Amino acid sequence: MYKVFLFAIKRELLITYRSLNDFLMPFSFFLLLSIFFPIIINTDSLVLKKIAHGILWLAYLFSCFLSINRLFDEDYQSGFFELISKSKFLVAFVIGKLFCGWLLITMPIILVSPITLYIYGINETDIILLFFSMLIGTPIIFNICFMVASLTFNLKASAILAPVLIFPLIIPVLILVTSFFGEDSFNSMHPFDFFKLLFLLFIITTPFTIFASYNSIKNSS
Amino acid sequence: MLNVKNLFFKYNQKSVLENISFSVDRSKLVYLIGDNGVGKTTLLRVLAGLLDYDKGKIFIDNKLVDDFAPFFYLGHSIYFHSKLRLNENIKYILNLYGYDYSLEHINNRLEYFGLFKSRNSYLSNLSQGQKRKSSLSLLHYFNEKKIWLLDEPFINLDSVSKENLEILIKKFLSDGGIVIMATHEQFPLEGKKIALKNSHV
Numbered sequence: 001m002y003k004v005f006l007f008a009i010k011r012e013l014l015i016t017y018r019s020l021n022d023f024l025m026p027f028s029f030f031l032l033l034s035i036f037f038p039i040i041i042n043t044d045s046l047v048l049k050k051i052a053h054g055i056l057w058l059a060y061l062f063s064c065f066l067s068i069n070r071l072f073d074e075d076y077q078s079g080f081f082e083l084i085s086k087s088k089f090l091v092a093f094v095i096g097k098l099f100c101g102w103l104l105i106t107m108p109i110i111l112v113s114p115i116t117l118y119i120y121g122i123n124e125t126d127i128i129l130l131f132f133s134m135l136i137g138t139p140i141i142f143n144i145c146f147m148v149a150s151l152t153f154n155l156k157a158s159a160i161l162a163p164v165l166i167f168p169l170i171i172p173v174l175i176l177v178t179s180f181f182g183e184d185s186f187n188s189m190h191p192f193d194f195f196k197l198l199f200l201l202f203i204i205t206t207p208f209t210i211f212a213s214y215n216s217i218k219n220s221s
Numbered sequence: 222m223l224n225v226k227n228l229f230f231k232y233n234q235k236s237v238l239e240n241i242s243f244s245v246d247r248s249k250l251v252y253l254i255g256d257n258g259v260g261k262t263t264l265l266r267v268l269a270g271l272l273d274y275d276k277g278k279i280f281i282d283n284k285l286v287d288d289f290a291p292f293f294y295l296g297h298s299i300y301f302h303s304k305l306r307l308n309e310n311i312k313y314i315l316n317l318y319g320y321d322y323s324l325e326h327i328n329n330r331l332e333y334f335g336l337f338k339s340r341n342s343y344l345s346n347l348s349q350g351q352k353r354k355s356s357l358s359l360l361h362y363f364n365e366k367k368i369w370l371l372d373e374p375f376i377n378l379d380s381v382s383k384e385n386l387e388i389l390i391k392k393f394l395s396d397g398g399i400v401i402m403a404t405h406e407q408f409p410l411e412g413k414k415i416a417l418k419n420s421h422v
Contacts, residue, residue, distance in 0.1 A: 007316035011305070018304040079298025082271060083359075084317045086289060093317050221271040 004089040008096025012071075016104050022070050026063035027108045033059040034116040045121050052120035053130060053181040057174055060109055060134070061141055065166065068145045071101045072153035081220040094213045102142045110134045126181065129191055136198040137177045143205040144169045150213035154220050173201065222246050223368060223399050228277030230260075230267050237263050241277070241422050243415055245401065248394045250412030253403040259417045261403035262296065265370045268401065269294035281367060291367035295359065295374065299352050301344050307331065307355055308340045315362055322362070330361050333389075334382055353377040360389055368399045375407045383409065 016023045037055050038048050075081050084090060113134055114127045122130075148165045152158035180194050223245045230238040237260045245251050253261045266272045268279065270289025279286040301310040308327045315322055328340045334354040339347060347355065357374060369390075375383055387409050390400055400412075408414070415422055 003321065004317055004319065007313060011313045011316075014309065015302060015304045074302055078302060079296065079300045080302065080314075082296070082298065083300045083314060086270065086292075087318045088290075089317060089319055221266065 001089060001092045004092035005096045008093045009100045012097060012100035012104070016100075022067065023104060026067040026105050027112070029066060030059045030063040030109045031112060031116065033062070034113075035119060038119055048120045049122060052117060052122055053126075054174075054178045055120075056113055056116065056130070056134075057137075057141075057177055060106070060138060061145075061170060061174065063109060064105055064138075064142055064145045065163075067105055068101065068142075068149045069153065069158070069162075071097060071146070072149055076153050076220055081217045085218045085220060090218060091210065091214050094210055094217065098143075098146055098209060098213065101146060102139055106138045106142055110138060130181065132191075132195060133177060133180065133198065136195050136202065137173075139202045140173050140198065140205055141170060143202070143209040144173070147205075147209040147212045150209075150216045153216070176201075222280075222282055223401075224280040224283070225268070226278045226280070228264075228267065228279070229275045230263060230272065231275055232263070238267065238274070239421055243422060245399050245413070247397045247399060250390065250394060250400045250402065250410055252408055252412050252414045253401060253417060254405070254414055255417035259419075261417055262372050264417065265294060265296070265372055265401065265403055268292060268368075269370050292370055293360075293363040293366040293368070294370040294372075295356060296372040298356070299344065300356050300359075301352075303344045306341045306343060307336065307347070310344075311355070311358060314359065318362075320362060331355075331358055333361065334358055334385060350377045350379060350382070354382055357382075357386060357389075360393075364393055364396065364398070366398070368401065369393060371400065371402045373404055374402065375404070375409070 034056055037059075041048070084093065087093070110131065114131050117127045117130060145166060148162050148169070152162045152165070155161060177198070180189065225244070226242050228238055228241040229236070241264065243251075253264060255261055263272065267274045269292045271294065281291055300314065301307070305313065308324050308331065311327050311331075312322065312324060315327075328337060331337050331340050334357065336351060336354055336358065339351055339355075344352065353376065357378075360369065363369070374386060378386065390410060394400060402412075
């Protein structure tokens with residue numbers, strides 16, 4: 001089982017390595033959106049500081065949303081999912097794909113986010129907090145996007161259905177992660193408690209994501 | 222022995238398979254024949270567990286089939302990723318089934334269908350025939366399955382490859398396997414013919 005998990009990761013890494021354009025697309029989208037936003041808005045630095053975290057989380061969500069179908073499209077269209085749907089190790093493949101997808105789409109964004117926050121004039125403490133909250137919080141958003149993408153990859157109307165399914169699930173998470181940096185009750189929460197809350201949400205969403213994706217691939221034909 | 226009893230399958234409220242019953246002994250080959258759209262591929266996919274049938278029962282050696290693990294279905298799809306080389310594609314498919322063969326071993330097996338030279342090629346550099354032979358190469362690794370379900374396997378193959386496939390099928394049959402093959406006109410090996418017409422056998 002563990003070996004199959006590693007094989008799935010190796011396969012995804014190799015595919016990504018050979019399709020760098022696809023790999024760089026979410027990263028460059030995130031970078032452009034977060035850098036252009038303060039230039040285009042042309043507002044005072046206080047307003048920018050207030051909205052910076054929200055912009056970054058939203059930019060991450062859209063980057064994720066734009067690129068996640070890539071993880072499923074070709075494997076479905078080539079018949080690969082059909083071929084492996086009867087493997088007893090399918091769940092290990094799904095976990096490997098989920099982990100690798102998060103790593104490849106999200107990690108570059110998390111690493112570059114502290115640099116982009118400097119543009120908004122955010123202080124160092126908040127940058128460190130945001131870095132760790134993204135490290136723990138992005139898997140929740142990724143889980144939801146991955147789950148919805150896995151449920152819709154074999155549908156003709158997936159381009160319409162996916163956003164409809166994603167947004168009701170994602171809005172509470174976005175409100176939670178951005179509120180911590182705002183001026184409401186979450187602001188008084190100890191960062192460690194906030195991270196624990198995010199981690200708990202990650203633990204809750206992961207089995208649902210794995211189960212939904214497993215079932216979707218198993219019945220993809 | 223495979224025993225299919227009173228199998229029914231509907232798609233979009235339209236009956237595709239109606240009351241299909243047949244049996245096949247071990248080491249036997251069965252050809253599924255019939256016009257286009259008559260349900261040959263659907264029957265193979267139902268037997269492979271890729272489509273859920275509405276009614277009926279499938280037995281292997283008098284045991285009711287519940288997980289479809291004894292079946293191996295090879296359809297018209299290519300199954301390979303365009304960003305992986307031919308031998309890598311086969312390796313990862315086998316890996317996901319729990320087999321850990323080296324690339325060297327896979328390369329040697331590819332030679333059976335004359336694909337050794339194309340072992341490092343990407344899908345876009347292969348002809349239709351080579352793509353077909355590549356997916357047929359997977360048969361080498363699934364000979365512990367009890368039943369092969371092959372959907373028009375001889376299409377796009379040159380004469381040498383056809384002979385090689387026949388040898389592979391014969392070997393599987395002699396080891397006690399069952400082969401059910403959907404085909405239009407090619408019957409290179411001795412086997413029972415099951416004709417599908419108007420959703421019936």
